[in-house]
Amino acid sequence: MTTTTATDSQVPFRAPITGRARTLALVSLLLASTMELIDVTIVNVALPTIERSLGASAAMLQWVVAAYPLAFGIALITGARLGDRFGRKRLFIAGLVGFTFASAACGFAGNIELLVAFRAIQGIAAAAMVPQVLTSIQVMYAPSERGKAMGIFSGLAGLASVAGPILGAVLTDLSGWRAVFLVNIPVGVVALVAALRFIPESRSEHPVRINVRSVIVLAVGLLGVLYPLTMGHELGWPLWTYAVMAGGLLVLAVFLRSQRRVESTGGEPLVTTSLYAGRGFRGATLVGSLLFVVCAGYFLSTTLYLQIGLGWSVLKAGLVNIPFAITATIGAGTGAAVLLARMGRQVLLMGAVIMAAGLGLLAIVVAEATPTTSYWAFVAAFAVVGLGFGFMVSSIAPLALGKVHGRHAGSASGLFNTTTQLANAVGAAAIGTLFFQVAGAQESRPPVELFRPAYLVVIVVAAALLGLVAVTTRLIPADAHEFGDHG
Numbered sequence: 001m002t003t004t005t006a007t008d009s010q011v012p013f014r015a016p017i018t019g020r021a022r023t024l025a026l027v028s029l030l031l032a033s034t035m036e037l038i039d040v041t042i043v044n045v046a047l048p049t050i051e052r053s054l055g056a057s058a059a060m061l062q063w064v065v066a067a068y069p070l071a072f073g074i075a076l077i078t079g080a081r082l083g084d085r086f087g088r089k090r091l092f093i094a095g096l097v098g099f100t101f102a103s104a105a106c107g108f109a110g111n112i113e114l115l116v117a118f119r120a121i122q123g124i125a126a127a128a129m130v131p132q133v134l135t136s137i138q139v140m141y142a143p144s145e146r147g148k149a150m151g152i153f154s155g156l157a158g159l160a161s162v163a164g165p166i167l168g169a170v171l172t173d174l175s176g177w178r179a180v181f182l183v184n185i186p187v188g189v190v191a192l193v194a195a196l197r198f199i200p201e202s203r204s205e206h207p208v209r210i211n212v213r214s215v216i217v218l219a220v221g222l223l224g225v226l227y228p229l230t231m232g233h234e235l236g237w238p239l240w241t242y243a244v245m246a247g248g249l250l251v252l253a254v255f256l257r258s259q260r261r262v263e264s265t266g267g268e269p270l271v272t273t274s275l276y277a278g279r280g281f282r283g284a285t286l287v288g289s290l291l292f293v294v295c296a297g298y299f300l301s302t303t304l305y306l307q308i309g310l311g312w313s314v315l316k317a318g319l320v321n322i323p324f325a326i327t328a329t330i331g332a333g334t335g336a337a338v339l340l341a342r343m344g345r346q347v348l349l350m351g352a353v354i355m356a357a358g359l360g361l362l363a364i365v366v367a368e369a370t371p372t373t374s375y376w377a378f379v380a381a382f383a384v385v386g387l388g389f390g391f392m393v394s395s396i397a398p399l400a401l402g403k404v405h406g407r408h409a410g411s412a413s414g415l416f417n418t419t420t421q422l423a424n425a426v427g428a429a430a431i432g433t434l435f436f437q438v439a440g441a442q443e444s445r446p447p448v449e450l451f452r453p454a455y456l457v458v459i460v461v462a463a464a465l466l467g468l469v470a471v472t473t474r475l476i477p478a479d480a481h482e483f484g485d486h487g
Contacts, residue, residue, distance in 0.1 A: 022140055028195040028198060033156065035187045036126045038163055040068065041164030041165055041168070041299070043068075043180055045172060047061050047064065049177040050112075050115070053177060057112075060113070064116055064119060065230075066227075069230060069424070072124070072421065073226050075124050077218060077271060078219075078270075078414075079129075079130070079131050079132075080132075081210055081414065082128065085209075087202070088139070088202050089136070091128050091132050095126065095129025095130070095132070096125075097192065098124070098125030099126055100188030103185060104182065104185055106122065106181035107185075108178070134153065134417075137150055148336055150401065152333075152336055156332075159325055162299070165303060166322065167180075169317070211270055217254075218270065221251035222418070224245065224247050224249070226425055228241035228242070229245070232433075256273055259272075272415075275411065279477045280400065280476060280480040282475070283473075283475035283477070287392075287396060287475070288396040288400065290423075292423035293424075296431070297435075297462065298458065300428050300431065301431060301435045301454070302455075305452075305455040310369065310371050311371045316375065320382065323379045326383070326386070327390060328387070330387065330390060331386065331390020332393060334390075335390060335395050340481050344399075344478055345399060345473050348395055348399075348469070348470075351388045351391030351395070352466045352473070354384060357384060359466070360463065362385065362459060363460070370448055392469075398481065400416055401416065431462075434454075434457065
């Protein structure tokens with residue numbers, strides 16, 4: 001449930017830590033979260049180097065990319081529930097240690113098979129670590145303070161999504177592909193030291209017993225959806241991918257129905273479906289899903305257009321995202337710290353309009369761009385897109401989770417993150433497929449003329465989806481940013 005009873009509202013919130021200790025605990029949580037988010041995309045630009053170094057086939061390179069999000073998405077909700085039951089700090093530290101060791105193992109992997117296996121272990125470790133971040137923030141901060149902390153988290157999430165390719169390009173260019181994994185070791189050690197010292201332990205007052213059968217059914221359903229979405233394009237979308245996806249959706253529908261039945265009879269479901277009864281959680285989750293569909297497709301097609309269409313180097317294509325990263329950081333900080341408290345859901349509307357305007361500017365540039373077009377021609381458009389993105393991404397999590405009761409924090413965090421993971425997979429698969437289909441429909445031409453129409457179609461689709469985002473913000477209650485004292 002996302003509303004609070006009179007009894008709940010009468011219980012004052014007592015933060016387990018305050019002041020400098022709480023700030024350092026937040027730094028640890030954010031370091032670990034940012035490291036994990038960057039790792040989702042940092043490896044992409046290093047794939048050609050990995051191929052040459054390890055003699056990897058195209059199929060194994062696909063698995064280097066796919067093993068991580070598959071394992072991560074499948075294990076997320078279980079990771080959240082384990083934190084509720086056995087201690088969020090304990091699960092966070094276990095996940096952080098596992099992620100750091102798996103990163104080191106990836107960096108020293110002697111063959112492609114080991115690299116894929118360690119990427120999957122990274123994903124499982126991240127699923128133990130990530131859900132505890134948002135839940136711990138809810139525990140550490142009073143409802144009136146929560147928006148700013150969660151906004152910083154969301155802003156860093158947006159920044160990490162574009163920082164991955166930039167950092168990956170620089171590290172690969174300077175030190176080789178192993179550096180994109182080994183860079184996690186010092187970050188993980190610093191985050192671990194701070195976590196051990198400062199993060200408070202917390203558990204749900206009503207921990208849910210982990211039903212192994214429910215975990216297996218959920219994993220099968222998510223795997224059935226995520227595997228075809230992740231690998232479908234590379235495999236040419238054979239008929240079986242659609243059949244597996246339909247089967248996965250059916251399994252998830254049956255699973256959610258069973259969870260609803262368990263909850264209605266007073267049992268302890270793995271997934272608290274009643275969270276969707278709350279307009280704030282339901283509306284913000286839908287807005288976030290649409291945004292991440294847009295962003296996954298936009299980032300993928302932009303990278304392909306710059307590197308294949310314009311023939312830019314990996315480093316140049318990575319560095320052109322710096323204006324986006326700067327304005328996204330500014331937008332996220334301003335949106336979370338200043339505008340959200342004053343404007344509420346209108347921050348999302350403003351961000352969608354600004355981001356769509358930036359895409360319009362980008363379309364004008366792309367329509368005339370050639371391989372000799374200056375880097376600077378793209379700066380203004382990318383900066384405007386980044387500003388709008390920053391306003392939105394920093395506000396979604398606070399609006400979704402701000403009024404969730406503390407006993408449901410783990411479930412809500414797991415659901416929110418899993419939905420985001422699915423949205424990313426859908427966006428990359430659907431918009432990536434659209435990009436290649438439009439490019440493939442062109443007659444034999446130079447790369448820039450092949451990929452320009454494809455990229456322009458993606459821009460138009462992304463702008464239309466942002467229009468839908470703007471309309472969907474109305475589903476979020478106007479007072480969703482006014483967090484109640486229900487802990």
